[in-house]
Amino acid sequence: MHAFLVTLILFTGAVLASLALLIALNKAGREGREHLDRRRRHILEPAVFRYIHETGHRALPNYLPKSLSRRDRRVAEAVLLDAARLVRGEARDRVTAAFEALGSVRDAILGLRSQRWWKRAESAERAGLMGSQSAVEPLVAALGDDEGEVRIRAARALGLVRGSTSIRPLVGALADPNRWSAIRVAEILIGVGPEAVGELLAAYDRLPVAGRVSALDILGRIRSLEAVPLLKRTLNDQHPDLRARAAYALGLIGDPAFVAVLIEALRDVEWPVRATAAKAIGRIGGRAAIPALCEALKDRQWWVRANAGEALRLLGPEGRDALIAMLEADDTYARHQAVAQLEEGHIIDDYIADLGSPDESRRSAAVRFLEKVIALQRHERLTQQSVEHAQEGIRRTLLKILNRPLPEGGT
């Protein structure tokens, strides 16, 4: 029994020691590999860059040591992949030629047929950066891969290799319930630009709601005028997410002619639509919307009031005047939002500065304005300035105004 016990203790110790050794070996191996890679890179990188920037016809292997180890090939490929992201023109062609000379393109094409999805995805990514035309056909085939990640990489790679990607599979991918993938697809399509618009418009009605939301966002960010009829039509869609996205997209496109339909959207039953419509008007800057924005300052939803207030503030002097007029609105929330926006736009500070003006009428106007703000009990900025303002005269005047009793009817 004792012998067995001792054996067991030894065995246990050995297992634990092996585990600790495994950790140490894993770390040492990784750090060792990284160290060696860095050393080889230090040697190979100048040669690769010399090759890239020369104009002769000598291939990359002529610039590298005669016998290239597998590590050297891997390191040279890594340098080239980094360079491929940076260089353009003839240098870019030389980088592609270097990949072909090293056999990297062949490896990437073989990798696209790997059993492991991440190998296929990685190979598609590398093939795209390598820019070789011989990879086009395998990449097109990879657009039908079972794994979404591989399809996205292949689509992006095709965009890099031949300057235009296959738009249709990408638009189809917007229907993917995985929004993480859909966003990345959307970013690729936004990169494609106006070329993608036709396919997006054709596919729109076939897409599920989430896909349509993405499509509207893409059309807005591409700023496609071709999409305007669809966007306007969508403002009447049953689904509030789509109405909100359409309003947002119209704001991104930014044509002042959209203000009329956006004013309509400010009366939508769903607050996200009203809020995005207000935001869109603020972006476009339509002065015709001032009355509707003033009305939206009284909305039940804070988001709508905040966006409407911001839109007014961004409208310049007319918007500022509207905000000042709203200080006397019959709605408390509208008055408070107006003060907040006037403060954000430094208009309250301008009036405070006017207290020191030699012009009597400006001083009086400033006092009247500031009294309105105080009556709304939104005088934090004024209190602060009564202590911190650089001019002593203004500090004294502010204190005097702040200490006056509120006028009759003041809230």
Add this chain to the structure above:
Amino acid sequence: MLILQSVLGEIVLAFNRAVIYYFIALNGVYLILFVISLIEVRRFVKRTFFSDYEQILRSDMTWPISIIVPAHNEARNIIETVRSLLNVNYGQFEIIVVNDGSTDLTLERLIETFDLKRTDKIYRRALPTGPVRGLYATLEYPKLLVIDKERAGKADALNAGINVSRYPLYCSVDADSIIEENALLRVVKPFMEHPEEMVAVGGIVRIVNGCEVRDGRVARIGLPRRALPIFQVVEYLRAFLSGRIGWSTLRSLLIISGAFGLYRKSEVIAVGGYDRWSETEDLQLVLKLHENLRRNKRPYRIVFVPDPVCWTEVPSTFRVLARQRNRWHRGLLQSLWSHRRMLFNPTYGIIGTLALPYFLIFETLGPFIEILGYIMLALSWALGLLNTDFFLLFLVFAIFFGVFLSVAAVLLEEISFRRYPNWEHLATLVLIAILENFGYRQILSLFKVKAFWDFLRRRRAWGRMEREGFHPAPPPPPARPNPAGGAPDTQGAPGARGAS
């Protein structure tokens, strides 16, 4: 006398046999969880490589998130916490700090630092809460909103934050924790990958004691100098990397740490939000979500992802650790009791038949069996029933498994996330993984037994966490003189988080 001794002997032997079966079952579960975690971590790391976070970050379509930070007497930390949250790398988000009736200067410091003003925001009280005294906001920091409410506990503060929040997803973050700048992006990923089914996602909590913190960010990762927090580093690695990944893969995750978790608001409201009476409102909420979704036979996911990191401070004295663990264990007991109808109930699928029974048999009763085992050991020796060889055999196995699981957790860390980069760190972690089995784990069992006793006596206490504060990063190098002869060409040394 002889009969009594004989009966006692039979009892002791029967108990010893039961302990052996129990031990085999417990370590079997641990081993299975570790193997599952090992496979899952490797898959996770591979998939993360292709995440394109930058692309997602730039997109307008990334889902907005409300971050809710309940704060009670956090004047020391709250400004740094809010600053760190304002700097989070994410598209659209809002930060809602809920001042839960603080008696220190938490609210005043927030108002003063961020120039907050009372605001008129209208919101729907979807969840009942204690009285809200006011809301504060500023246009200078449009993402920030502060709720000032009367003291009613963390659960109530979270419910108030949910009521006021604007976005469909909310992230609960403790006021004394730091989330890494990409943490939101990483924790939202499962929601965007499975938008129909995802209900809650938990991130990993790591220990900030010993790290250097600058501007609300962990500037240099280090290990604590004191022994007790280092034990907890290994314990957390085991719990998160071996435990939660395994349970998450089995779709049986019961705990999402209150320090950092992302939830679908509508589902949380549907189950009535957080329970004020619960000692561990996070566990209670997750159990309620499971119960509701399983009962309604809806497909859903509640998962753990190991790379969105939240750094938090852990107790560095036994007194505070005892209080913390007492509360955790009482909370577990409360939650198990309030969901006892789910136990061994196949209606609730794997939750009712595997996860909850595990928590009952191993997490709740485990400490008792362990402590009883020590008593029985003494009794066996006194009665002359102790088979020394067998005892040593058992001891070797018990220690071996304990050490194996802890060292394996360090291995998981090393092959996956590698947050502790130095050889010295690694050696310390392996050493601590061995040493924690000789005393530390037994002490934790004692804390749990005491918690059970307190639970039976219905004794409630949150247990104040006494903080040392985060270690500030060393000050930046001396400023070069400004050639123009003006002020030095540097900003002031950033404030450390509440160094005491």
